Amino acid sequence: MSELRWNPTLEEWVITATHRQDRTFFPPPDYNPLAPTRPGGFPTEIPAEDYEIVVFENKFPSLRTPAAVPSVAATALEPVAPSDGVCEVVCYSPDATSELALQPVRKIEELIYVWEDRFMDLGSRPEVDYVFIFENKGREIGVTLLHPHGQIYAYPFIPPIAEKELGAAKRYFERTGRELYQDIVDQELAEKNRLVDQNEHFIAVIPFYARYPYEVHILPINSRQAISDFDSNEKQALAAIIKSVTARYNNLWNKSFPYIMAMHQRPTNGSSEDYGYYRFHIEFYPPYRTPEKLKFLAGSEAGAGVYINDTHAEVTAQTLRDTSSEL
């Protein structure tokens, strides 16, 4: 059962999805639901003997259309709404042992075209206001299926973090007449000490305000609000810098590096022109602060929303910059 419950204290929706309690949890390798369906083998989610990139609706979705009637009655204090929207799984390799860092740049480029197609398709639906493309990687993040895959949540509202970013960017523009993200890009290109990599169209930086020791943001150098705004050269450059960042992560301590990869872009309730003050970007949140130690979201972070970073961005950026991007 899934529904939206309104939190009046934070003015945000919470999704309850009780059916997800029993979702697939670390199946044995020969029962991998994201592998191709081999002849004589167990039928997986993908009814084909091989595939390149497959996208399908999640079997245990937090959002679906049409949504079920909420299980509780709404009140004026605590409204309830159906959990309309879409949750999709993006399988970008048939190889269960692969990951984004191991994909050739060309394959990542193909994945970008798929992300664009899903953004356009899901964003065109009347019930969808925001298309969130992301990847959870690693047991430490809470992944329950280890086959490489990303996800897409098409929300019927603009989620809180996006709303906060949009508000900050809009107020900055109204106050200064300049785009916030352009000023950030210009500063990082000028100071250089937080750059991890750059190419003709993108920079990868550990931001001045990083909350995780190795948090990397990928930003387009020019103003682009959504993945659908990039031309073919920019998509190619985006693939190259995603490869660079994920490969550096794996090379840092010679192990597969867990992270959350979150794509932030304009809502789909308007056009890129409507959100010209904002900018597409990708954020990586890796939980490890040393090879053995995790950064936990404890009291200050989870309870007060104030992150504590035990490192300086300038130092960890230097470390990542000095790490090979070859895998």
Place this chain on the structure above:
Amino acid sequence: MRIEKKRIIKEDGRSLTFYHFPDTASTTQKAAFDATTPAVSAPEPATTKATKPGREGDTNV
């Protein structure tokens, strides 16, 4: 970049889309894509949007 796609409807009604890249696909990947029979699209059901309640003059930003 050349890209093709086929959408099918799984037995439980969920949508699945195969993406195919003719310029880089292996022989088995091309064969698997060619063997896939796409579904005929059904119209999407009408839904209502979850708007934020309880804030005066609320806008998304």
